[in-house]
Amino acid sequence: MADLEKLLTTDPVVQQYVSDMIEQVPEEERTVSDIPHLLQCLDQIATTAPEYHWDPASRRFFPMSHLFVYMMATDAGWNAFRNQKFNDALAGVLQYWYRFLSNEIPGQDSRTVLNDGPTGWLSPPAYEEFRLFQFEVDLGKEYGGLASYNDFFHRALKDRYRPLPTDPKAIVSPNDGKVVRWRQGVKRQDQFWLKGQPYSLEHMLNGSEYAKDFADGDVLQTFLSGADYHRWHAPVDGKVVAVDKVPGYMFAELQSMGDDPTAGTHSQCYGASVNTRGIVVIESTAPKIGLVCVMPVGITEISSITHSVSVNVQVTKGQEIGRFSFGGSSMCLLFQKGAVDHLAPDNPSGDPDNGAPVFVNGQIARAR
Incomplete structure (x- = not known):
């Protein structure tokens, strides 16, 4: 103070x-x-x-x-x-x-x-x-x-309440929450500060070399309320090839969105490029999936992100890989172009209160 x-x-x-x-x-x-x-x-x-x-x-x-x-x-x-x-x-x-x-x-x-x-x-x-x-x-x-x-x-969540699907091609949600949006054909660099809040991979990934790998791919963003489970899990089997934590803003809103009585949740797609966020890139053992990036994003309050995995560690689908401590939070999943079929429904409004629920270890997509 x-x-x-x-x-x-x-x-x-x-x-x-x-x-x-x-x-x-x-x-x-x-x-x-x-x-x-x-x-x-x-x-x-x-x-x-x-x-x-x-x-x-x-x-x-x-x-x-x-x-x-x-x-x-x-x-x-x-x-x-x-x-x-x-x-x-x-x-x-x-x-x-x-x-x-x-x-x-x-x-x-x-x-x-x-x-x-x-x-x-x-x-x-x-x-x-x-x-x-x-x-x-x-x-x-x-x-x-x-x-x-x-x-x-x-x-911690009791295992029996979030069983994994039996489909070997299933990609599972890393968290509990509600869908904010699915976006396909995401650009490597875009004007993320515009009202439509396009995703910009170079900014989201903090200039990482992996931005080129996810160019023209898909982003699924979900919002975690205070009542949700706040640990996050691996969406696929594979090897962790990158782990990073990017310090950023905590209470910044997108000005073009106008007044937001929710204190920033309507700007969380913008926040994926500027807020405090984590980066975990997993090289899937399924060759058609390729790379998957798990990106927890802090919104307001503590914006505390803790990873529980490191580079070169093998992870299994559903394994805990990190957690949020007290505060608002969002989650982005990045997929390579053409890697997955969407199963979780999009949320055209972008309003987190209107999004379909997702549950950790529940199937959200399928490998092609």
Whole structure:
């Protein structure tokens, strides 16, 4: 927090952007009065675990998104959240919050919200809403037997709830979520900042040599809500040939999309080129599939991406290869040209709330 406070008091450009974005929020939506008040709110968020709340009207599952949602949609906000200095300073705040939620801060415990009371994530309503019976959560133990709030957020799934298909040509979803879009004939380089949010492989893959391999291929993007399983699995059998993590933006929205009350989910195709994201390229053992890229994309909040595989490791279809910690998240799958037939339906609207559901280890495509 000290680095952010210093930036906002010593850098006149960033200070002006942030002051203006606070003032540009319509008065009826304004919850922050000035920069000191903003810092106070961020400090409170970074030292608190989100509560559940039985009453939906009282829920703030993603409190930093709630804090920033209207600021993100102002003229000054579009500039502020794309400012590298401001983004980096916010990343420091989020990293502290990540450590708090992972119980890495001595003397502090994020598990206090893991209880069966009216604000608890282990309460009967939460148990039903989040289908906790599918996960490795033990209600007979304190805090569900979990080590931290983040341990709850990326809780392990019981194997029997996500069986693999028997078809050897099946390509499976790496995650739970909803389809945002299927796109064919994706260009190696495109104007990803346009309203239609085309995919640009060079930008998505951060200039990687693999961009040429996926040129004219397909992209499937899915959105993970806070209720979804937040680990991700291998969609095919094969060898990992590349692993990378690309630092990027966290709260930047595509300006041409206009106001977004969802705090960035309508800009997540744009986010695939500019947000913090992971890259795992797998060389499939099935020759007709070729290369497949698994690309987790952070949206707002922590944007925490953790890989559990490394280069030259053999993976099997359905094997866990990484996870998101607390925060918003999206997933892109990249396929080479002509490699697969689509099975999961497209979502022409691009609205993540309208997309068809996908489930980890469930078949989404088939090798040709």
